[in-house]
Amino acid sequence: MLPFKSLIVLDKSAEMAVFLQLAGQIRQLISEGLLPTGQKLPGTRQLAELLRLHRKTVIAAYDELLAEGWLEARAGSGTFVAGHLPVVLPKPIEKAADSQKGRGEPGFQFVRKPHLARPLLLMNDGLRLDDGFPDIRIAPMDELARAYRSYFRWGNPQQHFGYGDPKGNRLLREELSVFLNETRALRTTPDNILVVRGSIMGIHLASTLLLEPGQTAVVGETNWSGANMNFLQTGADLLTVAVDGHGLDVEALAELCRHRPVRLVYVTPHHHYPTTVTMPPDRRLRLLQLSQQYGFVILEDDYDYEFHYLRRPILPLASADPHNMVIYVGSLSKSVAPAFRIGYVVAPETVIDELARLRRIIDRQGDTMLEFAVGQLFRNGDLRRHLKKAHLTYEARCQHFCSLLKEELPDVVQFAKPEGGLAVWARFDRQFDLNQLAGKARREGLTFADGLAHNPPGQWLNSTRLGFASSTETELEQSVAVLRKLTRG
Template sequence: MLPFKSLIALDKSAQTAVFLQLAGQIRQLIGEGVLPTGQKLPGTRQLADLLKLHRKTVIAAYDELLAEGWLEARAGSGTFVAGQLPLVLPKPIDKRNDGQKGPAEPGYSFVRRAHLARPLLLMNDGLRLDDGFPDIRMAPMDELARAYRSYFQWGNPQQHFGYGDPKGNRLLREELSVFLNETRALQTTPDNILLVRGSIMGIHLASTLLLEPGQSAVVGETNWSGANMNFWQTGANLLTVPVDEHGMDVEALADICGRRSVRLVYVTPHHHYPTTVTMPPDRRLRLLQLSRQHGFAILEDDYDYEFHYLRRPILPLASADPHGMVIYVGSLSKSVAPAFRIGYVVAPEAVIDELARLRRIIDRQGDTMLEFAVGQLFRNGDLRRHLKKAHLAYAARCQHFCSLLENELNGVVQFAKPEGGLAVWARFDPNIDLKELAGKARREGLTFADGLAHNPPGQSLNSTRLGFASSTETELEQSVALMRKLTRG
């Protein structure tokens, strides 16, 4: 006989009637398989004695379960778990319990990976000096809406709404190939391009393809945490090299390569993240030379190439790479709006083919309608016109914001005016608690990051990125005035 006395625990002081508690616990034992179908239950008198209950309480519980179909009575034999258990239907929503939540923790174990605990900075209402986002108010929404409508009027509906190429919409890949070849001196065809949902998906796929547990990836110190998370996720060893006013120290990288095998080097040479500095041509050429010499892949993240203000943009590493050592990643999210989840990976065809196979097991294909619409914006010139307009606006905002920082926060913030990009790397006075300041500002209606995500292990840079592109000049003035008030009283 099963140990019913230890399996069933009743609370006679509870509001729920004892016979209902007993019925519920027997029902649970059946549902969990502790009481299998066909199992004979103790007689009512026997179970009452075991549980110190009145026999009528047990009879009432059995009657409840018999009526629900969980038990069946066999004349002259006793009471058994039913051979055909009742269908368990979801309970109707009780609007009086709207505040109730589902379970916070599962009944099974899983590993919480510390490297995935990355702060989330949302675009709240009010003033913001964000991580370096575009101004979504400038996005070509009317043009995009027209392009969306044309999708429903063009070609074969079966082709539109069925499964497509995991590499992405052909029209957009064709247009991107032309655009990248013209503006960045790349040498691509559509077959060299994989469309992804933002550059971080491209980084995830590339790191999954290239890195095995125990292999080494090298990044700058400090670096974008989103990229670091993907490298850690593969089980790779993440090594860091110093970053100075010219970007990654490639001679420090050469020293590492002389001592151990390196599989991948991740760089943001156009505007290093987070410090915004630009890597000069001599370091770029040296990095490419090291790549060929030691056989490591270069993952070049060119997240905001379109926005360079002091001179013509320096061409990407990928434009000077005839040997196929560079995987080039870019995004339209920083060019248009974060909700445009379109990024791209440029690489040799064999790499693109394999990345597309990896992409299929996490995301069968991208947003075909959005990709087509953006392809149309490229084809008819709307997107190029938007980028030119945005470039002029962001250059003016950069100049204005840097003047505000210099005039209003001199002594509080140190910075070097960026050559391009959408943010300023700001180093705060050591006497200012940046986390506390960010909290005070948020309560006053200004959102900016506290910079903790940029700190290397064991260090406090007391620095953060202050994005200027998503704010008008008036909003920038209000933001700096509030920061001045909070830091100087």
Template sequence: MLPFKTLIHLDRSLPVPVFVQLSNQLGQLIRAGTLTPGQRLPGTRQLAELLDLNRQTIVASYDEGVAQGWLESRSGSGTYVADYFPEVKPQRLIVKNSQAASDRNRGTTEQPGYAFERLDFLARPVLTNQDGLRLDDGFPDSRLAPMDELSRAYRSYFRWGNPQKHFGYGDTKGHPLLREQLSIYLNETRGLQTTPENVLITRGSIMGLHLASQVLLRPGDVVVTGETTWAGATMNFRKTGATVLSVPVDEHGLDIDQLAIYCENQPIRMVFVTPHHHYPTTVTLQPGRRVRLLQLAEQYGFAILEDDYDYDFHYLSRPILPLASADRQGMVVYVGSLTKSVAPAFRVGYVVGPTALIDELARLRRIIDRQGDPMLEFAIGQLFKTGDMKRHFRKTLRTYHARRDHFCALLTSELPDAVQFNKPDGGLAVWARFDPKLNMEAMAQRAAQEGLTLANGLFHNPPGQQLNGTRLGFASSSEDELEQSVAVLRRVI
């Protein structure tokens, strides 16, 4: 008789009922070949005594195994392993430690039993909002989000209209109300000329970048970015098999002269830009370079993927209009997000482009994510329609403007020799370059020990270069929190 008391490990602290745990483990023993096809199991009373369980628990477990097809009950004879299971040759199981044994009992494993390709360039830290002080990548302050207005809009969704329509399948391109309102808003604020048919709603700008990359790029295509750029974009380009080339970025943005040289020597399929505030350095692409970039796109036939991630936050005069506003030949794919404008948890982004491209992006989106969140999209659309969203933008713009000025003054007065920076015209972060003698990684580690989270900036370094810089986000912290953060930074430096 098998040593069931040793083979079966039941944990009454788990939320899974004991009879289900037992049934699952009997199934595992069958699949492992420990229990063979046609083998008779102990009687319910006998197994109950062995495992110190109530007999009804064993009965329920056997019934579950029969229902799952692992066991079969033979009238007057007992319970058996089903005959139709293929015979498995048991393999010796080597358990290296108690944790591995515990994982095995829970049915989990670290590695699959099949091969797959691991792409090193996808290994990138996931940014999250940490407790305590933080100088992040440029996140908004979620405490300022229009929660009351959103709550009212959500309630109206439940009260208004046909429930069958509200809670059924919707348009893959996004909720009609949000597409309509976004089209109006983008036309008013960014000088675009769109209709709702030019707008696809996505779950954040990263989905828009992914869809555009999958539709527009093929293995071997060439994409040009800045030497410093957003890794989330280049990861998507490389995943398609495209080759990524880079051009220098100076105080006026992307080096368009170098781009022109690339165009003369090889076909370029796409250029990725963040022209309003270049990521990560926050510089604005000079108007003359914008005009030439559009001219090159028309001349050589490449697409411009424009990520306008923080257009709504500009602190001087009216912000420079996006490239898409001057595009008359359909060369620009315009990507944006409300994540930075409201809160990261509200996963609402958008892609704006010619209708033929939007239709194709929607077809691809359908096999990845059937549709977005209709309730959230409706609520955001309502906020645009009522003007609440515009009021929120005006309020946060004033708040972030004051925080930028206060933070830059703190850096100047408290860290004059350690940090160099240019006060950004907009956005939610400062590009800070630290003394070359300073070890950025060690500094970030020491800051974390004192309760301050900030990035070490190593992932911003182009190949072979040491920028010793990082983005210090000021928007998500109050002025008092910024003072505490700079005090910690001064101590660890």
């Protein structure tokens, strides 16, 4: 007889019923070949005594396995492992405690891709100078709650709670079309818009559609790692060109195009990530000319267009694209709150149709209720009012934070006041190792990124993004005070 008492370990305090635990462990012994096909099991009374259980518990476990086909009862002979099961060669018997080890590792091999190892950004408690997040405390939560409630009161329940259009809620696409046409001079209809779960989903879908293994994608030497990961995931060759005080060096891109075919160029021209600089009009026009000349697609990521402070925002590349070579990606996550996983892709209708087909195989549709609610916020003006309020708030915080850095840390941090966005690109004096400084700051209750993710291969920028929008002016003063304390020497 197998050592059932050693092989079966039951937890009577667990939420799962004991008879189900017993059935599951007998099933596992059969699967591992320790109970072979045709093996007779102990009688219910005998097993109950071995395991110190009530006999009815064992009977219930046997009945469960009989119903599932793992066991078979033979009249007058007892209960046996079913004869129709395949033969499994048994492994060496392990003690129950040892058999629980290694649950974190699979029994099969798979390839771990280094480009997916990207640090996870979380909004921690305490002081923070984050990557450039909005302040969720000023988000229109009450208005959103009212819009959610209206979803349950309005329209056909079958339509509301059934499957919807993979392109996104029609109301939201209609309102986004009006909003983008008015604020960005785009020429869209709802059929030119795909609603996605944040801009990164739009980038993933676009790169999946456009890039094949071995084709060339080009990004700036400093760039958002989330975009880079998606391009590498397609198997494309990812090349970089220089970035200066005016964004992507388009003449360096032109030189690259003269030597090899380029399929896609990814840019964040309004506020280059991570340096926040704005690409001037002459470079924008040259980039569009190069796209037409060499036939590459421009993937324009306009992640925080709403927040530009020094003058009117420069219109997107997509607004001046006569040849439909630009795919435009944006997001409401930076405008309202990161938990609002709503982004959008703007492209010619045939491209949107194909992106929607791709979207269906990973995500049948978006969050219909959230999309409807945000569409309502657009329609009744609540979201536009919020964006206006947020713009004024973040502009004031930008001014205050830059003044603090200039006054309190003049010999520690070098920066150019950003024309817009939600963060300052800060270069620290090299006597202060950012990695060590970030660690010391965390122990003082202040969180900010160590900047390692922004370093191009072989370079040490000792720079990082210091987000100001998610902190009040008082919190910004406290954060700078921590930095001043740690760098005073």
